[in-house]
Amino acid sequence: MKKRRNLILTLAALILFGGFLYYAQHTFNPYILRILNLCAVFTIFAVTFNLIFGYTGQFSLGHAGFAAVGAYVAALLTMSAAQKSANFFLKPIISPLANVEIPFLPALLLAGLFASVVGSLVAWPALRLRGDYLAIATLGFSEIIRILLVNLQPITNGALGLKGIPSYTNLYWSWGAALVCIFIIKSLINTSYGRAMSAIRDDEVAAEALGVSLFKHKMMAFAVSAFFVGVAGALMANLISTIDPKVFLFFLTYQIVGITVMGGMGSLTGSTIAAILYTVFLEALRPIESPFTIGPLNIPGIPGMRMVLFSILLLTVILFYRRGLMGTNEFSWDWLIGLFHRKDTALAAPTGGAEK
Amino acid sequence: MSSRKLFSMLMSLVILASLLVGCQPAAPQAPAAPPTQAPAAQEPAAPAPAEKPAEIVIGVYEPMSGAQAAGGQQTMQGVNLAYEQKKEVLGVPIKMVLVDNRSDKAEAATAMTRLINQEKAIAVVGSYGSSNSMAGGEVSEKAGIPVMGCSPTNPLVTQGKHYYFRACFIDPFQGRVMAKYAVENGIKKVAIIQNISQDYSVGLAAFFKQSWNELTGSMDGIVSETSYQDGDQDFTAQLGAIGDAEAIYAPGYFGDAALLIKQAREMGFKGLFMGSDAWEAPELVSIGGPATEGAVFSSHYSAEAATTPASKPFVEAFQAKYNEVPSAMAALGYDAYMLVIDAIERANSFDPKAIRDAMAATKDFPGVTGSITINENGDAVKDAVVLVVKDGEFKYLSTVKP
Numbered sequence: 192m193k194k195r196r197n198l199i200l201t202l203a204a205l206i207l208f209g210g211f212l213y214y215a216q217h218t219f220n221p222y223i224l225r226i227l228n229l230c231a232v233f234t235i236f237a238v239t240f241n242l243i244f245g246y247t248g249q250f251s252l253g254h255a256g257f258a259a260v261g262a263y264v265a266a267l268l269t270m271s272a273a274q275k276s277a278n279f280f281l282k283p284i285i286s287p288l289a290n291v292e293i294p295f296l297p298a299l300l301l302a303g304l305f306a307s308v309v310g311s312l313v314a315w316p317a318l319r320l321r322g323d324y325l326a327i328a329t330l331g332f333s334e335i336i337r338i339l340l341v342n343l344q345p346i347t348n349g350a351l352g353l354k355g356i357p358s359y360t361n362l363y364w365s366w367g368a369a370l371v372c373i374f375i376i377k378s379l380i381n382t383s384y385g386r387a388m389s390a391i392r393d394d395e396v397a398a399e400a401l402g403v404s405l406f407k408h409k410m411m412a413f414a415v416s417a418f419f420v421g422v423a424g425a426l427m428a429n430l431i432s433t434i435d436p437k438v439f440l441f442f443l444t445y446q447i448v449g450i451t452v453m454g455g456m457g458s459l460t461g462s463t464i465a466a467i468l469y470t471v472f473l474e475a476l477r478p479i480e481s482p483f484t485i486g487p488l489n490i491p492g493i494p495g496m497r498m499v500l501f502s503i504l505l506l507t508v509i510l511f512y513r514r515g516l517m518g519t520n521e522f523s524w525d526w527l528i529g530l531f532h533r534k535d536t537a538l539a540a541p542t543g544g545a546e547k
Numbered sequence: 548m549s550s551r552k553l554f555s556m557l558m559s560l561v562i563l564a565s566l567l568v569g570c571q572p573a574a575p576q577a578p579a580a581p582p583t584q585a586p587a588a589q590e591p592a593a594p595a596p597a598e599k600p601a602e603i604v605i606g607v608y609e610p611m612s613g614a615q616a617a618g619g620q621q622t623m624q625g626v627n628l629a630y631e632q633k634k635e636v637l638g639v640p641i642k643m644v645l646v647d648n649r650s651d652k653a654e655a656a657t658a659m660t661r662l663i664n665q666e667k668a669i670a671v672v673g674s675y676g677s678s679n680s681m682a683g684g685e686v687s688e689k690a691g692i693p694v695m696g697c698s699p700t701n702p703l704v705t706q707g708k709h710y711y712f713r714a715c716f717i718d719p720f721q722g723r724v725m726a727k728y729a730v731e732n733g734i735k736k737v738a739i740i741q742n743i744s745q746d747y748s749v750g751l752a753a754f755f756k757q758s759w760n761e762l763t764g765s766m767d768g769i770v771s772e773t774s775y776q777d778g779d780q781d782f783t784a785q786l787g788a789i790g791d792a793e794a795i796y797a798p799g800y801f802g803d804a805a806l807l808i809k810q811a812r813e814m815g816f817k818g819l820f821m822g823s824d825a826w827e828a829p830e831l832v833s834i835g836g837p838a839t840e841g842a843v844f845s846s847h848y849s850a851e852a853a854t855t856p857a858s859k860p861f862v863e864a865f866q867a868k869y870n871e872v873p874s875a876m877a878a879l880g881y882d883a884y885m886l887v888i889d890a891i892e893r894a895n896s897f898d899p900k901a902i903r904d905a906m907a908a909t910k911d912f913p914g915v916t917g918s919i920t921i922n923e924n925g926d927a928v929k930d931a932v933v934l935v936v937k938d939g940e941f942k943y944l945s946t947v948k949p
Contacts, residue, residue, distance in 0.1 A: 221660050222657075278703070349746075351750065431656045432656075432685045433652060434652065435652070436744065
């Protein structure tokens, strides 16, 4: 009975959300649309990082590298031959790649697959390590990927980057991918695999003693995570329509870690909320960088002020809500309805309908 | 416990709500310079030549923070000075809106979208850093808003773009300037050391080689070609490979160049150092010390060699305002802003399309960095200067015509 009610509510919410996307895509100006698209991209980044860190407990800093792989694969597959020859004016592109041009959907999937393969390759040797050591190893791999992008000039155009990537990304693609990503990761968490991952997070030794294969489950978390990071990277490339290796500096990983911690480790809802807050905040805070007057005070515009304010905000969240905005709680219909019934019991329910 | 959770939820809702409010078209912002005009008009009406709008918006996007902040801030000195001198065009007050692009591609694209859709800019100036400009250019092209670049020198910036122009020359020309200088000064063997993680450096090295090949008829003179990465501090490996080169061409940023020069001299290299416009920063000398003496590089402009009637008043006004000699970036920022104003005046209209056409037709504009003519690609055709480090200062050496 309850299950059915939740299913109906979920479907209704999805239809409502679809309607909103349709309305937004047709009426909002490109500025708002761009921010909404970036929200979706960062949502995927944060949710996938949560799978590796929040649920499986592996502190990996390879996100920027995986995103770079996805972005470059999608960019090279969707650019027209003419655009490619214009881009590669210093060193020509290698021949089989020069004339490839495929639609966006297969390009997205290939970008994800490629990133997933790279993610697994990275994870294979790195997963023997734990904690801080794993973080350093994955950080190193992510840097290797970036250095390769800089030096493999006949494939990636090196530091010159790629421009004129067709801007296929719109709200349907970005939020569609984000919803699929959240749905799949939520489903995975609710299976026995997901439970095993949580067990690994809580205590590796105990989990292994219970017969959980550490390697298998860690690899699974990495592969699934890297797949969606690759897709998000591809969405980003086709959104800003120009990329170069500097887009995927370590700073990108920092941002993702910050968002996930702010949202709450072990909460997909938290990741989603924090990703949206982060992206929107960065833009909404722009006015404080231009000069303004408060009473007799004339404050000159200081570029970079919003980053300061944002950092303070992040600090506040970490200091007063150590577990992030949502802790390990998820949004669920039971919880929402419980809220209206003023039943405190519903709050603790960590499982339930996931789609937000 | 649960009430706390509830509170945190409520708080996030409040934040979300405040964000939605924040998303509304921003309240009119004061311009970067001291606000003098009354903030009467908020909605710049669709510009029609017949009726005068209450004010027009010229957008500026520059890296004011992040890795390229130094260049962005130098540029803004020039843009601000130009804005102070020209606050009105065709009798309509100008509102200048500066948006920071944080030296980041995604951010640059967002910044440009904001200028066009939120601030309703009819023309845009920017940006320092070719990669920022490329990201912004994709957006402005689609929206049909003309942009005047100040110092993005990469050829890809204006390539295939109808609405992107620039006040500076491009890298192929700059590479040729130094190749020509080397050949004319009897240098037979050159070593190239490039920063492979900077598109700017990679491009210049390639164009230098190309011109060298054209001028000497062969590539034999290039004795070595090595690369380094951003953040490298030790250049002994690259310097070990230069063999018997008489000169080193190192088109990178001033910080790398200063260290490289110092280390080369310590290793006993006696030849000539050649560089590019990114060398022009006081830090080159302050970091590199006496080793930089005699190094030459190409640049956009020199305060000493007043090339046009506009140069001298600019240098004086700049010194009066900032109490320092204007850098090339500041001069280009000034020129870029003035080129936009000039285009609006000649178009006699606030229609972006008309401004674009006027910009494309710019001919012999007396900029402070030289006489500027925009060619069919949207690039400025103008002279370059060669500067030399002498007694710790940048001195004018010669002018090279396009």
